[in-house]
Every structure is written in C-alpha cells, then in structure tokens.
Amino acid sequence: MAVLTALGASLAVYLSGSASFVATDVIRAGDRITSASISTEAGEAPPSDTPLIGREVRRTVYAGQEVSMQNTQPARVIERNQVVTLKYIRGGLEITTSGRAMAEAAVNETVAVMNLQSRQMVHGIVQKDGWVLAQ
Numbered sequence: 814m815a816v817l818t819a820l821g822a823s824l825a826v827y828l829s830g831s832a833s834f835v836a837t838d839v840i841r842a843g844d845r846i847t848s849a850s851i852s853t854e855a856g857e858a859p860p861s862d863t864p865l866i867g868r869e870v871r872r873t874v875y876a877g878q879e880v881s882m883q884n885t886q887p888a889r890v891i892e893r894n895q896v897v898t899l900k901y902i903r904g905g906l907e908i909t910t911s912g913r914a915m916a917e918a919a920v921n922e923t924v925a926v927m928n929l930q931s932r933q934m935v936h937g938i939v940q941k942d943g944w945v946l947a948q
Contacts, residue, residue, distance in 0.1 A: 833879055834859055840874045845888055851880050887919035890943050898944040899926055899935065912945065 834851040844850075846865050852858060859866070868885040891897055891914045899912040912926035918939045926935050926945050937945035 834863070834865060834881070836874045836876050836878055836880050838876050840870050840880070842872045843869055843889075845869055846880065846885065887922075889917045889919055890939055890941070891918045891924060891945070893917050896929070897926060899928060899937065899947055900944055901947040914945075 833854050835854055837850055837852050840846065840850050846868050848859055848861070848863070848866055851863075851865060865880060865882070865885060867888055868882075869888050870880065870885050872884070874880055874884065893914060893916050895914045897912055897914050899910050901908040911929045912935065913929060915925040915927060915934070918924035920939055920941050922939055923936055924939055924945060926937055926947075927933070928935055935947045937947040939945055
C-alpha cells in the first residue's frame with residue numbers, strides 16, 4: 814500500500830508540472846534546453862514531453878542547479894536589430910516589406926518593427942517561421 818501511495822504522489826507531482834529537473838552540465842544564458850542538458854533529481858532522463866525542452870535559460874545555470882519554468886523563457890525567434898519580413902494581410906490583400914526588429918521576441922509575442930522603406934514604427938506578432946504579421 815505504501816508503494817501505491819508513493820507512486821500516486823510522484824505521479825501527482827509530475828502531472829502538476831512541479832517535477833524538479835537539474836542541469837547535467839553548464840547551460841549558458843540564452844541556450845536552449847535539450848533532453849541531454851537536464852535530468853531528474855534522481856539522475857534519470859526527462860520524459861520527451863517535458864515542457865522545458867526547447868525553452869531558453871534566462872541566466873547561466875550550473876550543473877546540479879534546478880531548471881524550472883521560472884528561470885527559463887520561450888525560445889527567441891527574432892533578435893534585436895535583425896532584419897525581418899513584415900507582412901500586412903487583410904482579406905485578399907497582402908503587402909510584404911522588410912523591417913528591423915527593435916527587440917527580441919518569441920513566437921506569438923508582439924514586437925516593434927521599423928519599416929525600412931517608410932521608417933515608420935509598426936507593431937506586429939511574430940509567426941513561427943520568423944516573419945512578423947503587422948497589425
């Protein structure tokens with residue numbers, strides 16, 4: 814009965830997303846987390862559906878330190894000053910131009926972009942392919 818209780822408790826911890834993972838080696842700020850870069854506190858490989866995999870660490874995490882959702886962020890698709898494709902789509906009309914990102918951003922985040930032709934600031938949403946949908 815004690816084994817079932819322990820199993821149920823560990824399953825509840827895993828399902829609640831509060832399972833603890835630690836860095837297996839130094840993960841530098843801005844690096845993406847891979848299944849090889851983290852393990853459970855018991856030293857086991859993380860499950861393939863771990864939400865941490867693919868995220869970036871905010872600051873350097875040393876081997877043995879905890880890696881959590883709080884010290885990571887969604888992976889950045891756009892860097893500051895990067896030239897990006899800027900699209901405005903309305904019905905059947907699609908206008909495409911180039912712009913310079915004013916900040917870094919991840920998918921589905923809003924970013925300010927300077928239109929390189931008109932020098933006007935435009936805000937848009939970053940798409941998964943790295944282009945920005947102007948609003």
